[in-house]
Amino acid sequence: MNTRYTALSITLVLLVAAVAPATAAAAPVSEDAVGDLTVTAAPASTAASAAAESTTRADGSDSIIAASDVAIIRLNASGIPAEADGDGTLVGDEVTVELTQTAASVDENASAKTLDVSADTEGVAVNATEDAVYVALDLQTTAFQQGNGTATAAAGDSFTAVTTVTDSVTDGENYTQQTRFGVVEPKVRFTDDVSEAVAGEVFNFEVATTLAPGTSLTFSLTSGHDAETGAATNVQTTVDENSRATAQFSFFTYEANEEYSITVAADGVELGNTWTGTTVAPATPENATADATEEPTETSTSAPGFGVVAALLAIVGAGALARRE
Template identity: 60%
Template sequence: MNPRHTALALAVVLLVAAVAPATAAAPVDEDAVGDLTVTTAPATASAAAAAEAATASDATDSLVAESDVAVFRLNASGVPAEADDDGTLLGDELTLTLRQTASSVGVNETAKTLDASADTEGVAVRTTESAVYVAVDIATTAFQQANGTGTADAGDSFTATATVTDAVTDGENVTRTANFGVVEPSVNFVGGVDEATAGGTVEFTAATLLAPGTSLTIALAPGEGESRTTTATVGTDGRATGELSVDGFDAGEEYTVRATAEGTDLNATVTGTIQAAATETPASTPTATETAEPTGTSTSGPGFGVVAALLALLGAAAVAGRRA
């Protein structure tokens, strides 16, 4: 083939490839969009970190501490991981809105709302093959309220609405909703933490509404002197456990156990009194009466009384026969 013709043919192929439209991704089908659920991340996590760390195995939650990060997980496959040329993923292919429920709106107040977007402070988004995660830092994200702004407070409840828009579906919006409430950060000690025994340890269980992964600092302080501290991590069941030594504390001495957590206003305390260690009582020695063996005339043995009674009856019959 003529080299000039070859070069011309190659140029035509490259030109067609350059101007041909890119192959469009398959539209997201409604059946590929599952439930919307709410999970939480610790107050110390940024929205971006919370979205990045979220997994499909996280437990569903319906209560979010006002200091924590709420993570909304939409089970959906096929949603593009990157923004297209027309805008950003959050607010274009996917929308997320939060609206305060009427029952939690105060008297003479208006509902708080949030239309999350990529440039909303305290909001981050991440997609995987099977889900989309949107993290909202409850403590820092500004909600629209009337002509001003407000923050989500303890006692507020919201309906979250996630929509995969017609930008990536086959012409229809696909919407899913979930409800959640905002609560105060709290810790309650359970299991007798207020009755430590002298020379032993204080075993504690802290039940909390804080997000799993939250690190609690537990401090035990005597009436006078330095505190002893340890850390415990909140598990998926909302509980943190551990122990603190009370070695060197005297019986009757008062103490305080306090729980704190970075990034929260948490300050839970319990007071207690050191209990005296139990005194061991020596085992009693059996008396002579208690250890005496039965005599040979005893009839308390099994079956022995029956035999003796029968012999006595036979003897009485023999005597009566002789008298006759």
């Protein structure tokens, strides 16, 4: 009796063991499951591994990446294993990622920069979710092959990124997507003139930047044109999704005709620019009254010579009337 139950138990265990792998096996990735390929940016202060874990920046409108930032290549694809396979790799087996510098951006007498991303590529991290695969490249440290040597991405470079979901996880076909992105110099520029600010008032300084959204910027306002010797007032702000950042400064302690300088800095990025300006006196009630008094005079003289012409016409008209009489 016990022998029969033991044999039955062993049979059930063997059946479960035989069926379990088939049940756990993932369905092949179909062509419809492989979508667009996009490239976005993460701040320079973000480690590539952390950038690859972030799945919130999926907007594909950013095709320009600052040379100091982290480029995030996102392939919209569902069904790709989220964990590395048995040999410890995901990129290179299930998914391949290749970057090739476009011919138009290659310097004369130079070779194109290329990168065949693998699991051990320095400056690269990979993450897979239920609906996408992310490959993050720290552009400051990732070494591209160039001729017989290596080089990092530089401002002015542009690349074609090609990803392929291989037949190891598909229904027997390789599915490829590609996109392009350009590399630019990290910089900021003020959207308005900052050479003047009204003494005793509050002023908002807005910049547009090539740095990634989420980058922390530090604005420094210093009395005088020497930003290194004066006492600075610092304001920290963050680049928004529109690549803008705004800092507000008070000029309450400034007098008219006082010089000032402004610098903008970001962690891990060399920006280096200094902008200078001079405060101006605020409008006074006396000036406002004088302007209001002068306004009718300006209106009456807006058409020079009109009064003289009218007088001449009146005289001519009077003479004609006298002749008729």
